[in-house]
Amino acid sequence: GSGTFRGYLALPESGSGPGLVIAQEIFGVNHTMREVADYYAEEGYVVLVPDLFWRQQPDVELGYSEADWQRAFGFYQGFDEARGMEDMQSAIDALRALPEVGGGKVGVLGFCLGGKLAYLAACRTDADVSVGYYGVGIEAA
Template sequence: MSKTIQIETLDGNARFDAYVAEPAAHPKAAIIVIQEIFGVNAGIRSKCDRLAVDGYLAIAPDLFWPIAPNIQLDPDVPEQMDRALGLMGKFNQDAGIRDIEATIRAARAMLDDGGKVGVVGYCLGGRLAFMTAARTDVDASVGYYGVGIDGLLGETHAIAKPLLLHIPQEDHFVDKDAQAAMHTGLDDHPKVTLYDYPGEDHGFATEFGDRRSDAAAEQADSRTAAFFAEHLG
């Protein structure tokens, strides 16, 4: 079952929407799905629905609510891609992490049995998943094709819970030097696992659309499923 709920900000001064997909039985854990620059669109909702089928309570907060509430864009439409890139430039990432933290708290309350909470993010969400691992008490984090993580490596020391990152080697938003820096900074970290995907580009694991690469998406998603089963079980 799916629904939209409202989550209170950490300061208690506002509320924002979140899409929720609930499993048929009692959830084994909660997973927060962190949006791309396209908002909580059909692809992100589908990610939530799939996690619910797997037994998780899945929640996708509308992180763009301060600048474009409930925006839903299609990356395969050039004008909408341009709009998304413009929104990315206006988005306050530190505020976004606070909203993710508020969502983590809401998820823990919804589980009401001390269950664990993970996050999985894509594109912008992949970057935010890294930041969430470093800045919150989340139990496990997964990032797909996170952008600009090489510039966040100064926060690596704060990662205390497991983090998995999927890195397409032909990502046109993350060049080879940035990928090399990620490996140099993270390969020896006891809590971090990196997987490379030769020949794959940004967005390869989207649910549908022109960017999807089926074989790589299925491989990455199976690794993510095993990671969450291990660390949220």
């Protein structure tokens, strides 16, 4: 209820499957996150990568140069984790509402910042499953 945001949606060739929200790294919904989404779509998932930095700046898409790393850390430091979890729940709800997501099952997968968000999604959302890779700052949560 606090605004709208976008994400990258990847559909499986079959046109339907279980839902998967991929929580981004600190670089936004960049080429790497879209490739990961496409990979999981090839495996049969309906995948959504939500733009979790939209409250700071919509459509963040950074690479891996030194300057991009600095910008990425700025977004990470300004990220409101509680609101980010609201956005994760919104992304889960959006996937469940799609006719392409059969059975309403939606999982969360994340890397780095997204790994922490996957952990938090297991605690604070109604995701059916969560998997986090190299989550940062989990011990503080």
